[in-house]
Structure formats: structure tokens, C-alpha cells
Amino acid sequence: MANRFIIGRGEVLTYEIPPPKSGGPKVHPYSLAEAKATLIPQIQGMAAQVVDLPASACPGNIAVAKMTLHPAYIAKSFFPTGLLRGAGLISVGSRTVRVTPMKDTRKKIVEQRETTQIFVAGTRESFARFPAYAQQLETGIKEGVEFSEIEALGLMSSEDRIKISESVRGKGVYEVGLHLIPDTSVEALRRSFAAYCRQCGFTVASKYEFQVGGLMFVPVEGDASGLETLARFTLMRVIRPMPMLRSVRPLTRGTPISVGFRLPGNQPLSNEPSVAVLDGGLPSHHVLNPYVSNYFKSDDAAADVAGYLDHGLGVTSALLFGPVEPGEEAQRPYSYVDHYRVLDELSDGEDPYELYRTLGHVEEVLLSRQYQFMNLSLGPDRSIEDDDVHAWTAVIDTLLSDGETLLTVAVGNNGERDQALGFNRVQVPADCVNALSVGASNRTDKSWSRAPYSARGPGRNPGRRKPDVVAFGGSPKEYFHVAVPGVRPELSATMGTSFASPYVLRTAVGIRAVLGEAVVPLTVKALIVHAAESPELEASADPLDIGWGRVPQDLNDIIMCGDGVARIIYQGVLRPGKFLRAPVPLPLVQLQGNVQLHATFCYASPVDVQDTGAYTKAGLSVTFRPHAGKKKPDKEPAPKSFFSTTEFRTEQEQRDDLGKWETVLDACHTFRGSSLEGATFDIHYNARDGGATPNAGAELVRYALVLTVIAPKHTNLYDDILSSHSVLKAIEPKVSIPLRT
Template sequence: MGIHLLPDESRLFVQQSFVKYAKEVGVKVHSDLGFTAGNLWFVPVEGKHDHIERLAEFVFVRVIRPVPKLRGLRPVQRAGEVSVGCSLPTEQPLSSEPKVAILDGGLPKQHVIGPWLRSYRVLDENAQDDPAGLEHGLAVSSAFLFGPIQPNGTAARPFAYVDHLRVLDKDAETEDPLELYRTLGFVEQVLLSRQYQFINLSLGPDLPIEDTDVHAWTSVIDDLLSDGDTLMTVAIGNNGQMDRASGNARVQVPSDCVNALAVGAANDTEANWARASYSAVGPGRSPGVVKPDLMAFGGNAGNYFHVISPGKKAALSPQLGTSFASPYLLRSAVGISAILGAELSPLAIKALLVHAADTATHDKLEVGWGKVPEDLMSIITCPEGVARVVYQGELKPGKYLRASLPLPVGGLKGSIRLKATFCYASPTDPQDAAAYTRAGLEVVFRPSDEKIKDGKANADTKSFFDMKKYATEEERRSDMGKWETVLHSAKNMRGSTLKNPVFDIHYNAREAGHSATGAEKIRYALIITVEAPKHADLYNEILRAYAKTLVPIQPQVSLPIRIR
């Protein structure tokens, strides 16, 4: 159940009154498993149907719905008994700096990932392991450490050590609906500890998202990610072959989080990839309409995602599912952090991944912003004729930030392509699904400071982020698009039209859909890429022109030379 709470001290009064009323109508309230998010109290209750109907008469009740089961951890596809081997890398991870956690079903007693496992913790020591959970947990950890492993090949060197935290155990197998809340309690515990910059969650309720309601899992996780200090990848679910018209194929809770990265599964690592048929589809709720956020290889019936299987020797198990695409994408995020160091915030890394993604020719409803390149170096290096600039920091409500687009001395020649991606972390209002995000960015592009209309203080604007991508016409007129936490677009133009170009960013704050007073600062990241084929040395030209303001981001580790 979702209960509306009154602000401040009156919260306890509503909770106590509800528990008392529930007792009168013969319904048991599990207050110890309840969660508060914003002004909503999510709490599981047990009772007969007619008693629940009477409970619904309590004036502060927002929503009553059956508690869904957790998504099954059984692998989508099981292979025969034939064991295929592989070789494990001999090196330590590339960096020991990134702090990474996999929240899953635990690890079996015998496994070969020990050299790269920083720690293993069970969050309920009194509960037994779930055998299927152990296999799933090892597979997800393997996907993060090594990515897909070629049969009889050598696994890739991990980018970082990993902590595995068992949040799902034998008790979850009882199909007791209350396990959903108990598991969320463990996830909350990890997020509250603030120990990790990178987290993967490949489990959640077996429940497609709804437009009118925000689930407890989504509300709690979004609230804890709203400071922008943690990058969390979430598997969107393997329900993509269900009925679309009824909404049963839509992304599953909690992949509708606006502050997390929802990851779908691609069927191939090569250029001819497509959405794997089992991978759930969008759209997300508005705001948060682009879901999945990103795609990564997750395996296919003819092209499995091979992971380490339990045992003393390195052997492979063929799998497929969004459960493996999600940690594989997190591997790319951690790889960027391992190579470039702590200068880039988790939010900037999220923006870089979206910035580098490619939809190919696929429908955005199926693949979101697209698939991230397999080659990490293409995300973090600039080839000839390309320069990439990262802005990151904090925005104050009601204030403007001017982000200059760096150009070489003398400007740009010929045709150019300009690409920009904004990401920000937003506080949320779970009690208001339509006005869920409390922060919104109005971004305008001013290509030339020489074009100013009479009587105006600022240069003319040109549309850049096309709101058709985010909202219907009705929503655009009611300013819905600006409340999206990710904005991404690219435009072709003549280099000569750019004269001291800038992006002007205005941060609006709201609460319950209205203007907010005393709102907090928010974290943001902006990535800008300029592609100018007629400027082969564009990167260095810009660096020389802005020597006092731009700092090159250098690798923090020694990278092996690759022979092509």
C-alpha cells in the first residue's frame, strides 16, 4: 500500500492512525518492512479481500495493489552438461581505485573469481543460500569482471576489484510476497552505506512499470541516488516477448529510476546488432520516458553470453538475459573510471556512455539512446578532427550557467557536427508521478554572439535538444521535456556560423509540480563533441586556444599497446 503522509511532525500521526484503523478492520500491517520516500509511506499489509476494501476507505490511502513476486533467477537458457573451458587473466585489475558492488544472489563455495573479489558479504547471515541465486550471482559477477568470454579463449583483464553482496537468499524462494520488501531493505542498506561509486542490480519485482504510479523499489532507489555520487546499472527485465498492447512487455521496476541507468540486451557485439527479442521495451514514464537508457550485449539463442560457472576450474556456462547486459555495461563505466581516474564523476561517466551510444537504425522505444561501443578507447579518446569537452559541477536553483563551446583560433572551416549530452541527478517526488523529478534544466544554444535582436541582451537561440524525442506535443506545451534527467542530441552545421557559441543552462526547481523554495543544488555533467573533418589537429588547436581554462584528462594508469 502507498499512504500519503503529512509534512513534518504529522507523519507519525498518519502512520499510527492507519495502523489503528487497519487493526479495527482486521488487516495486519507489516510496519517493520515499510519504506518512506518523499511524502509516501509504502507498507505491506495482509488481509481478506473485503477487509482490504474497507481499509481503502482510509482517507490518506494513495494506492493498493497485490505485491508482485521477485523476478526469477533461473537462467533463461540452460545448456547441456558439456563443459567448455577458458583461461583466466594472470594480471591484477587495471586499477584498485573504483569501489564496485554487485547486489545479487551470492556466490557458491567453489569459484575461480577469488583473485578479483575484494569482499563477499551476506546481508542476512541467518538465511540459507538459494542454489539458483548462487549460480546467478557468480554469472553476474563474471559478466562484470570479464565481459562475455570466448569459449576456449582467455578472459579479458578486469578493470577493478568487485564486492559481491548477497541480497537474495533461500527465504526469497518461498514466494512469500513480503520477501520483496525484505530484499529492498538490503538494497537500501547498501546504498545508505555510501561505500560504492558503482553498483549493479540484476533483480527486482516481476512487474512492468505503470504511468500513473511509482513503485516502492523505484522511489527508494531514486531517492538514494539523487546526490549523483553513485552510478547504478539496473537490468530492465526479460519480458520483451510479452504482449505489448497491454504494457506487459514494458521495462520492469526499478529500471524506471530516473537517477539509474536502465540496461537492455543486444543480441550481438558486432555492428549488425539489434534488440534481443527477450529484452523489455520502452517507453518509460514521463519524466524518464527514454527507457531503456542504454543497450549492451546480453546474449542470444545463437550467440550466448559465456560466463564463469561454479567449480574449482575455469569452465564456462552459456547464458542470455538482461541480467548479464547490465553488469557488462557497468564494466565499461568502471573501465572509464579506472583509466581516467577520479577526475570524472560517476555522473560524467554516465553522460559519456550516453554520448557514445549509437541507435543504429533501431526504434528508440526498443533501444533507448542505443548501444555503447565495445571498444572503450573510442569513448575516451579523440581521433583526428574530433575534440570532446567535459563540463561537470553543481547547479544552484534559479541560476544560469553558461557553457562555452571551445573553438580553435580563427574558428571552424567547412561542415561540422556538434553533439551534446546533459546528465543531472534529481531529487524526486514519488507521490506525484507526473511531476516526479524536482529539478529541470532549460538549455538553449546560442551559436553566434554577433546575432542579437534589437533590444535583446543575449544572442539569438537555435533549437538543439529536440523535445519531440522526449514528449508529445501536449507535454511539450506544458514544458514536460525539460524535466528529463538526460538530454542528448547532435546537429550538422557550417563551421562559419559559430561565433563564440554557448549553451545557457537554467535550473528550475519544483515540488509537487509547483515552484519550490529552498531547493538543493544538483550535480550535473555536460559532454560536448565537435567533429570538424577539415581540422585534423582539432584537439590540440582547441587546447592551445583555451590553455588557461581547459585541462586535458590524462590516463591515470599505464595501458598496454594494442597491435591491430
């Protein structure tokens, strides 16, 4: 078989098209009169509660309420901008909740559905005027329509803010998220909160404070008995126990075995990819020195910890070599690596503040913008929550939103914890939408499945499919072998998602090393998701366990094409509100038999950390049109469902189907060759800000599309596509690697 590398420059085929015509008028569940009858008593109750708030708990005289929208109105175009302005209120965040509305326009039987709950802030005076303002609203005006879209209103209570089990007793450390009010002094908020904490018997560790988006995260310390009073502070979003670093309690500490291994006979394949590991450091003596370009300590004054050094060396070994076969020669590294020691003796104690100190170290490396590829096999020992974003996730997602760095993150080894309580869900920051979260599989052969210890999904919405992918991470029947400290090449038998994650990054670095600058990190992420494979018994492949699947162990399965197969990549930027048409490159001759189309979209999105209900500020609506000739006069070609979402599906259905606000879309469908002619994907970039339409110009976002066409009866498909589309070019490898024969 000829060596055929993936085809590039698909973006040259794309072009902008006019927007389609909008649908018909919206059917509203409530009239304005019905809304007033229900909501005005609730508003009056809120106004009375605001009056009773103590001045010390109400900085700047500001209180925060929760405005729950009817599930029919979660699209950004329904955001109640005019109503909030008229009432003297502002949105400071949102979250997704499930409610059973009083009426449902779509179904005769009213069911519980997902919707958006907006946090709205205003002065005491604004809340006092709100009932009269609502009473004078009229039918037909914008503000009146927006008012009738509300399901419920209520003041934020201590119970809404506290995320702590009843078993918590005595003195403890907690992390608090505070709402930042636009155009108001952060320093004034800081002083007010510190004073209120003192009044409640709590102290604030302000030196560990993080500000991300519209939230400020800060640790506090005090007795659990005072939490309810502390949580009356009106600008508090959430308070929860401060978790420990998960790497303090590893799944297993590797045990050296008597069998050695041989180091590769060659230097790394490439000097070009810039790669970093953020972990526990490297011991004074180890055999990886020839492959480690630089070693940095985030805090030179802090001493090493032996267990962390073992972990850091093992993670670096997994990135360089993958799992090493005892007694054999390790695989050749694809590139050199830098190692950052972000864990040290200060992280090793029981001081919960070190969680934020370590995040500061991670942030510093990300802010340097030096690396295209990075691995993080550590984080808080906390399973993700649907209501609120953790500081680790917020910081990392924000810094990855430019799409220029691929970060692999281990999902955690908590997969055997209590499922009913959600303790087995992926751990922070594996819920990042701009990172690649990695779980572990238990075997290297075709009979693999999720390793029992590997954390499970779902993630938050958006980002429901977590982990993104899995890779071999070891199991008691087949360990993951890594290098151990010392001057001789010896191995440790271990297992964990900590090693699966850098193993995936090794594949990513390999793609970039071979293909060079023709592929950017975001495209590498899309290629990895695209090539992910299901286990031999696909019926047992639960996305909650394995995400999109297991990453191939052979790089050739990702970057090369067999007979009757063509893999094309598109990469570029999308403009907000615009429609981009991406043609599917097919040969000029009619394809015979069945043709399989497999498409993967990845994009990097800015995030609103205070808006868990509208976390990603960018989303894609993708419409597939398989046949250019099948259309009505003056109409676009007929669409066909591809990513489980049709052209006129409601916002709720798109969200339930992992739709347009997900940063990864992947699907595969089979068509008759005769049904494909001038096929296209029409891509619409939706922009939002705080759940609403942006007031100013939204950011450009990077995207990558990987498209594989499989036509078994057309063995020359690859060459025929290249000859039919002269702008497309096969990507030439930059280095020599062992190829299939």
C-alpha cells in the same frame, strides 16, 4: 594516429549570466465566472461525499480530493498555492493524467492532452467551507486566477486507488501507499490504518514498512473481496498486488558447457574504483576469488540457494570479464569488486514479503556510501506504471540523488509479454531517473538489435527514454558466456538483461580506472550515453527498444578522439534559478565545411516520490546560441533548437518532447562551420517542490556535459582547441591500456 584522450575542465569556461526577459501575458481558457459555474457544483458534491465517510476511514478527520489542472497550467509557476491556503487544503502529491479540456487556448480543435492532477487533503470542515470560499473569489486576485486554472475536482474513490485486475480472487498480499500529512503524527496514521485494516479483515506487516518522501509503503494481507472497502481509507494513495522478485523466475538458468577458458594473466587494471554487485551470492568454490575483494551476506542466518549463487557468480563474471570467448583468455578486469548476497533461502520461497526484505538489504548497501559503481540485476517482477512510483524506485532514486554513485539496473526479461497491457515495459526499479537502466542486444556485431526478451520502454514521465542504453546480453544464436561454480575455469552459456547490465558497468568502471578522479560517476554516465551507437540499419532503431543506443564494446571509442574530433567534458554543480553559460570551445580559425556538434547533459535530481506528475525536483532548460554576432541590439544571440525544445515553447510541449524535467538530454546536429562563432549553451536550473516553486532554498545539483565537435576538414581540431583555450587540459590516463595505432 596520435593518442588523444578526452579533454577536461570544460566547466572552467562557464560563467553565470542574467536571466532573459520573460514572455507576454498568459491567455486563459476560462473566466472566473465560467470556472465557478462548472466547479462549485463539483465542490458541493465533494463536501456531501466527505460527510458520508465513516470516521474509521477518515484518520484525523482528513479526506483527500483530486484537483485536475487545465493542461495550460502545468508549469510550477501556476501551482495553486494561494487557493489551497485560502481553502484550508494542502497538496500531498500529484500524478500525470490525460484529459480533454472543455476549451483550449492553443487549438481550435480540442484534443486530449497531458496535465497534472494534484491530490489535496483537508479536514471535513475545510471541504464543507470550500463552496462558500469559492463563491466569494473575485476576478483579478491571485486566488481567483488560480481557481480558473482548474479543469475538474472530485473526491478520491476506491476505484482511483485500486490497481488490481478483476481476476484477483481469494486471500492475497498487497502493497499499499499511504499519504503522509505534514506536521501530523506518523504513529497516529499507522495506528489508524492498522485498526481500519482489522475492521476490513486485513492484517498489516508493519515491520516491512518503508517511508520515502511523502509516502509510506506497507504490505497488507487479506481477502480480495474486502479491497473496495479497504480502499475507502482516505489517506491511501494506491493498493496493488505484491509482486514476486523477478529473479525467482529467471529467463534461463545457465547450462555449463564442456569448453573452458583461461583467466587473465594480469591482476585488475586499477585498485581505485570502488565497485559492488548486489545479487544472489557466490558459491564456496569459484575461480573469481582473485578479483573479489570482499564477500558479504546481508543476512548471515539465512542459507544459500544454488540458483541464486549461479546468478550472482554469472553477474560478477560479466562485470569482471564481459562475455567470455570459449577456449580463450578472459578480458582483464578493470577493478576489483565486492559482492553482497541480498538473495537467500528466505527470498527463494513464495513469501511476497521478501520483496521488501530484499529492498531493505539494497538500501543498507546504498546508505553505506562506500561505492562509486554498483550493479543491480534484480527487482520486483512488475512492469512500471505511469500513475504511481513503486517503493523500490522511490528508495533507490532518493539515495542516488547526490550523483555520487552510478548504479546500473537490468530492465528485465519480460520483453515478449503482452504489449497491449504494458506487461513488456521496463520493470521496477529500472524506471529510476538517477540510475542507468540497461537492456540487452542480441549480437556483438554491427547487425545487432534489441534482444526479444529485453523489456521495452517507454518509462514514466519524466524518464520516458527507458532503457537508457543496451549492451550485449546474449541470444540463442550468440550466447553470453560466464564463469560457473567450481575450481576449474569453465563456462555457462546464458542470456538476459542480468548480464547486459554488469557488462555496461564494466565499461563505466573502465572509464574511471583509466581516467581516474578527473571524471566523477555522473560524468561517466554521461560519457556512456554520449557514446551509445545505433544499429547498422538506423531506421529500425526504436528508442522504445534501445534507448540512446548500444554501449561501445571498445573503451577507446569513449575516451579517445580521432582526427578532426574533440570531445570535451564539463562537470560541476548548478544553483537553483541561475543561468549558466557554457561556451563551445572552437579553434580561433574559421572551421570549414560541415561541423557536427553532439551534446549530452546528465544531472542528478532530488525526487518527490508522492508527485509522479512532478517527480524530479530539478530540471534543465538548455538554449543553444550558435553565433554570437547574430543578434539584435541589447538582445542575446539568436537561439536555435538543439534538444527539441525552443526558448518560448510551452510547458506542455517541453514535457511531450522529453524536455526540461528529464535527467538525460542528448542530441546531435550538423552546422556549416561559418555559422558557428562564439557558440554557447545557456543552462537554466529550474527547481520545484511538489510541483510548485520551492518555499525555501532548493538543493544544488550535480551536472555533467559531454560535448563532441567533429570537423572532418580540420584534422588538427583537437590540438587547435587545446591551444586556443589554455584552461582546457587533455585528461592523462592513470594506467596503461592497449591503445589504437
